[in-house]
Amino acid sequence: MLAGHAVALLCLTWGAYQSLAIPRVTECSLSCPQGFACKSLVSRGNIFNSFCQQPPASMPRSVLGALGLSTAMKCSPPDGCSLLLRVNASLTLHESLQGLEVCSTSLDTQETQCQTVQVPRASHRQAGQQLQVRFDCFKVGVAQSLYVTLRTVPHFCGVQLGQQYHTEDCREEDVGKNVPDCFAQKLSYWVDRSRKVILVQVPESGGPDYYVRLCLKRFICEDAGAPVRVIGNRVSRRVSLPYSQELSCLCLEVWSATPDAVRIQTCPFKNDTESLWDAIRYHPGSQALSWEPACPMRGRVSLCWQPGPGAHCLELKHSGRPARGRVQYPLVDTQPQLCLKVSGPDHNLPRALPGLAEGSEEPDKGPTALGQGTHGQMSPSALPSPRVQPPSSPSNPSWANSGGRGFVTNLRGPWRPA
Structure with a gap:
């Protein structure tokens, strides 16, 4: 009895594993029900099928029954596997229908690939029957966003199905391994x-x-x-x-x-902040202070007053600027306690950099020879915010408490007028 339970549990476990794996295909194929001869044509899109015509009165708008999408995998050792989009479509046969057209468009590149299936004209006896068609030959990529459309041939106005689909990414075990x-x-x-x-x-x-x-x-x-x-x-x-x-x-x-x-x-140096301060320039003649980082940032820049080493830096009113592009402060009088602060969601370790504020220490950069990078944490790129030139107008600084955390540097040393 226990052996029977063990076998049953093993079968259930193996069945669950098989259901989680992506189905394999050995070659691109087109599947139609027995008794119907279907012919596949691959194209980049038929321009003549882009224009629609009014459907005959005898054709129901529900002539396209369903559109199902799934991912399949084709493997060619030792080169590995590639992903294919599997499209299952159903239609109701009608004497005016000549076939189906399925198009897959990448939402990232707008590249479109289409397949057309020709079906024999339905006789009066076949009209109204359901026909199931499966396409297996749409090549797709990992983590790709697609929009799939299903239309009749010829294209009848208002007779169309569409669906958005996202292919699996590398976090899916079967995809990541193959x-x-x-x-x-x-x-x-x-x-x-x-x-x-x-x-x-x-x-x-x-x-x-x-x-x-x-x-x-x-x-x-x-x-x-x-x-x-x-x-x-x-x-x-x-x-x-x-x-x-x-x-x-x-x-x-x-x-x-x-x-x-x-x-x-x-990005190996995404948490490094030393380069923030290389972007500060002070012009003694005009007493203008400018800051233009080499990398896009989110957050804000402000002037603040630090009474002493390690003390809380009090933000000056009207000195806040969005940290986008070039930030400029005109008529800045350099004082030992006047500092520049950069704060934002990506910068939450306030400190004064070495050589620019009293009491600061050289930060620990870790080993100077080989410091191993992080494995397996590479991720697709994210688009940064566009660069915007902020307004720069003179303001009379005044005192105000700053509740934000950020980086602080003192406006002495390199920026003291000659």
């Missing part, structure tokens, strides 16, 4: 601060080639060096990428050498 686009997340990297290089290591398992590059994540990730191709089956799988400055928006971007591959990004 799709080459996800292998980039298994790459490891190290930051060699003494040589100012980032070392990238490719896993020793077989697989596709990769491209790696450094880029500055602004509105898009702009080139900060030429892409380097990493050959997957070579003995040496380490590449060295030099950088000039440790910027919070300096990112490592990796993608497989396959068409339309997903690009994975990680």
Whole structure:
């Protein structure tokens, strides 16, 4: 009896595992019910089917019954697996119908791929019967957003179905283990601060080639060096990428050498704040103070008054500016207690930087040789806020308490007028 329960539990467990795995297909195919001859035509979209015509009075608007979408996987060892979109459609046969057209549009690139199925004209005896059609040949990518439309051929006005669909990402176990686009997340990297290089290591398992590059994540990730191709089956799988400055928006971007591959990004210095203060400029002649960081930021900039080392910095009224683009303060009189503060959701460790405020200490930057990067935390890029030039008008500073946390630097030393 116990053995029977064990077998039943094993069967249930294996059945649950199979239901979670993405179905495999060996080749692209078109499936129609027995007795119907369907023919598939692949195209980028039929312009003549873009214009609709009025349906005959005998055709019901519900002639398209259903549209079902799912993901399938086609594997070709040793190159790995690719994802396919599986489309299940149903229609009611009508003597005016010649076929179906299914189009899949990427919401990211607006690229469209279509497939048309020709069906024989229905006889009076066949009219009204349900026909199930399945398409398996739409190539899709990992974590892709699609919009799928189903229309009749010819295209009758008002007779159309549409549905949005998102393919699985690398967090799905079956996809993460088998799709080459996800292998980039298994790459490891190290930051060699003494040589100012980032070392990238490719896993020793077989697989596709990769491209790696450094880029500055602004509105898009702009080139900060030429892409380097990493050959997957070579003995040496380490590449060295030099950088000039440790910027919070300096990112490592990796993608497989396959068409339309997903690009994975990680930013090794995203928590470093030293570069914030390299953007401060004081002009002794005009007494203007400007701040323009090399990386986009969220938050605000303000002037504040720090009575003593380690004391709370009191924000000056009317000095707050959005931390977007270039911020300028005219007629700034440098005083030992006058500071610049940057605060925001990404910056919550207030401190005075070394050499600019009394009592400050050199921050611990960690090891100066190899500091290993974080594995498996590369994520698709997120678009930063657009850069906006804030207004800069003179204001008479006054005292006010600051409730925000942020970074503070003293306006002495390099910014004291000669």
